[in-house]
Amino acid sequence: MSSPETELRRLARSLLEKKAVDLVIGYEKSEAGVRPCFISEPNEAERLVWNPDCRLSLVRYLRGFKEKRVGIIVKGCDGRAIVELIKENQLDRRSTFIIAVECNGVYKPVKYGSSKLGRQIAEYCEKCEVRISPIRDHLIKSDVKALERPSPKNDGEPLDWLSLFRKCLRCMACVRSCPFCYCTECSIEGFKPALVHKLVDPVELFTFHLTRALHMAGRCVECGACESSCPVEIPLTRLYHELNEWFREKYGYVPGVNLEQAPPPLVFKEGEKP
Amino acid sequence: MKMFSIREENLKVFLRELSLKHVLIAPFKRDGYFEFDVLRNPDDFNVNYTNTRLSPKRFFMPQRQLVFKHYPRKGFTEELKENSSVVLFGIRPCDASALSVLDNVLLNPPHKDALYENRRKNAIVVSLSCTKPMTECFCNVFETGPIRGTGEDLTFTHTSKGFVVEARTQKGIAVIGEFGELFREADGEMLNEYNKLIREVLDEMGSRLKVDKTRLIGIEKEAGEEFFQLNAQRCIECSLCSFACPLCYCFETEDYWEKDSYVRFRGWDTCISPLFTKMASGLDPRVTKADRLCHRFCHKLSRIPLTFNAYGCVGCGRCVSLCPAGIDIREVLRKWG
Amino acid sequence: MVVWKPKIIAFTCWCSSSGVDQAGFEGFKYPANVLTVRVPCSAIVNPSLVVKALQEGADAVLLTACKPVELRKIAPSRITEARVSLLRRLLNTVGVEEDRVRILWISSNEGGIFASEVSRIVEEVEKLGPLNLRGKMIEQP
Known part of the structure; x- marks a missing residue:
């Protein structure tokens, strides 16, 4: 059996040759690891790679190619993001060819000045239950056994969120890398009226992060794009997970798993008591 | 400039003495990565650190700083506080060189940046040479490291027999004079090792990226x-x-x-x-x-x-x-x- | 010594704000630390504004809304209730006492209830102490 990487390349090449898609969004090798790439020529398909370093969600790039037919490589969480985006009318299912790759978890990035060495599976991947995208046109199975997942640490140990927020630089990397932050003007970046000033007063970081968390509640698919791109490693996924739990307890709603189930804030059932 | 040396066990003493007289800022490990902050306990300082996640420029240009206040009746008040003297210890040569470039840009008349100058003039920059550069680094291209940078007052280099210290400016010589008992003149053997180290590290980096x-x-x-x-x-x-x-x-x-x-604030x-x-x-x-x-x-x-x-x-x-x-x-x- | 008094922002909806007025007309006494902001409906209060109020120095935020049973349409109260519940969960997670955001069901003729409930809430917030978010966020270790 061929490795997922060769299968991926073969598929991308045939899609581009048949002109089924204009463009394939995938990952390619770079000097520092892996980065997104946009392939429009069949010959270039050889550049595609697939490994546990492919952590940035590619779904956020889809909004840049609304006019084109795009093939996109998705992990389980990214597939969930696509489902949510379709529900929010942000994506045309017909013009997107979804190549689902079975994901066994991604590695935490080893960033500049990190004192820890060695690869470690990301925290959010330990909790993940959806390893294959729920929506797909083609499935590529993984040939390796799942990365060793350490048993999830007890969620009980609370984090000191205020001191974590204090470290924030407000670089907006969390917003920009998120598949769901498709607003053309971000409410926490807007000028007038400014909820959070551009030159942020440290105390405004509280509003910044809480507002973002409220906007992500019930939508976040815990792909970890925000967390892995954060320069000061604020575990944002854990915060959003907490709010998703609230949605699950109250409405039994898990974002991105079922295309038919409408997001609870959008539905009103007659006779429903608050 | 003159070369001195300091023994490894004396470094902690030096740091302790420095922290008594100045605000000592040094890198230490926090939440899994290295970060610059006020060093209260010299034992936290680790000589073998790689580099800090964020650059030390925020000590000279904070992310948000007050430029002035204007009171409707009283008029303008410039809030230029005289800062206490700061020692940035253990900054890497590349970051120190960045400060010298910033000096070029921001301290050149006629467009002097008063806020930056105010913070910069009270700072003593002590760098610690990179002997094991990271894979992402390419300071050899711009000649800003890995052993010597351009903006530092003192350069510490870790060798097997202690630190070779090079005083680069008058400010640096003054610091050495202040703690004279801790420093000695570097002997030939140490200097040999130091020169060898420079060559080795430069060779290693030069093989990665050669750019004109x-x-x-x-x-x-x-x-x-x-x-x-x-x-x-x-x-x-x-x-x-x-x-x-x-x-x-x-x-x-x-x-x-x-x-x-x-109020007017300014920031990145x-x-x-x-x-x-x-x-x-x-x-x-x-x-x-x-x-x-x-x-x-x-x-x-x-x-x-x-x-x-x-x-x-x-x-x-x-x-x-x-x-x-x-x-x-x-x-x-x-x-x- | 300055005695600390809690500062409470109350977003009152059209109907319950007339309940607040009622409390005034009928001469009920309630603590003066409650500042009311009249909004058309409790369901338009963006939770970000509640967070912003806490950030700007409020010790607690109160939303007064119409009782769901009295409403012809049930949706607005349901939305407010869900939002406040979500926000309380979020505040709890980040380490701010969740009781600092509350919801109060007040009809337009319940001035007395408003006065007594508010006095009770002020007492409870006094027990929680000042929020002092600015101090917590800016303080350096």
Whole structure:
């Protein structure tokens, strides 16, 4: 059996040759690891790679190619993001060819000045239950056994969120890398009226992060794009997970798993008591 | 300049003495990575640290700082506080060189930056040489390291028999004079090892990236080139690269009304942001992401050298490692250098 | 010594704000630390504004809304209730006492109930102590 990487390349090449898609969004090798790439020529398909370093969600790039037919490589969480985006009318299912790759978890990035060495599976991947995208046109199975997942640490140990927020630089990397932050003007970046000033007063970081968390509640698919791109490693996924739990307890709603189930804030059932 | 040496066990004593007289800022480990902060306990300092996640520029240009207050009846008050003397210990040569470039840019008359000057003049910069450069680093290209930078007052180099200390400025010599009993003149054996170390590290780095930096000047003529288009597709327009860069000095001001006065703050801004060049009329001279990305690279590698006679990049590799989309300045260097 | 008094922002909806007026007309006494902001409906209060109020120095935020049973349409109260519940969960997670955001069901003729409930809430917030978010966020270790 061929490795997922060769299968991926073969598929991308045939899609581009048949002109089924204009463009394939995938990952390619770079000097520092892996980065997104946009392939429009069949010959270039050889550049595609697939490994546990492919952590940035590619779904956020889809909004840049609304006019084109795009093939996109998705992990389980990214597939969930696509489902949510379709529900929010942000994506045309017909013009997107979804190549689902079975994901066994991604590695935490080893960033500049990190004192820890060695690869470690990301925290959010330990909790993940959806390893294959729920929506797909083609499935590529993984040939390796799942990365060793350490048993999830007890969620009980609370984090000191205020001191974590204090470290924030407000670089907006969390917003920009998120598949769901498709607003053309971000409410926490807007000028007038400014909820959070551009030159942020440290105390405004509280509003910044809480507002973002409220906007992500019930939508976040815990792909970890925000967390892995954060320069000061604020575990944002854990915060959003907490709010998703609230949605699950109250409405039994898990974002991105079922295309038919409408997001609870959008539905009103007659006779429903608050 | 003169070479001194200090024994390893004396370093802690030196740090303790320094922290009594000055505000001592040094890197230590916090939450899994190294960060500059006020060092209270000299034992926290680790000689074998790699580099700090964020650059030390925030001690000279904070992310948000007060420029002035205006009271409706009293008039303007400039809140230029005289800062206490700060020692930045253990900064890497690349970051120290970044400070010297910033000095070139911000302290050149007639456009002196008073806020920066106020913080800079009270600071003593002590660097610690990189003997094991990280994989992202390319400071050899701009000659800003790995052993000696350009902006430091003292350079410490770790050898097997202690630290070789090079005093680079009068300020540095004064510090050595202050703690004379801890330092000795470096002996020949140590200097031999030091010279050998310089050669070894430079050889190791030189094999990674060989670039003729003078050829970079004028690359803005290539603007609109396919390369930037390709990378722009990838760029997610976060401002991480500029915020982590030890050299990005663009700022923005914002005025607002506090309890009894108008205040003006100033803080970091970034040319990657689409709002950076957007004017009130709605005109935007740099509309596309490719334009902005090209501007960022060309400014660093071509326009700063033309104007200020120093390169706008010191090769610390922060942007390379932190960029979520994997945009790599080394590719620009390879392509045009 | 300055005695600390809690500062409470109350977003009162059209109907319950007339309940607040009622409390005034009928001469009920309630603590003066409650500042009311009249809004058309409790369901338009963006939770970000509640967070912003806490950030700007409020010790607690109160939303007064119409009783769901009295409404012809049930949706607005349901939305407010869900939002406040979500926000309380979020505040709890980040380490701010969740009782600092509350919801109060007040009809337009319940001035007395408003006065007594508010006095009780002020007492409870006094027990929680000042929020002092600015101090917590800016304080350096």
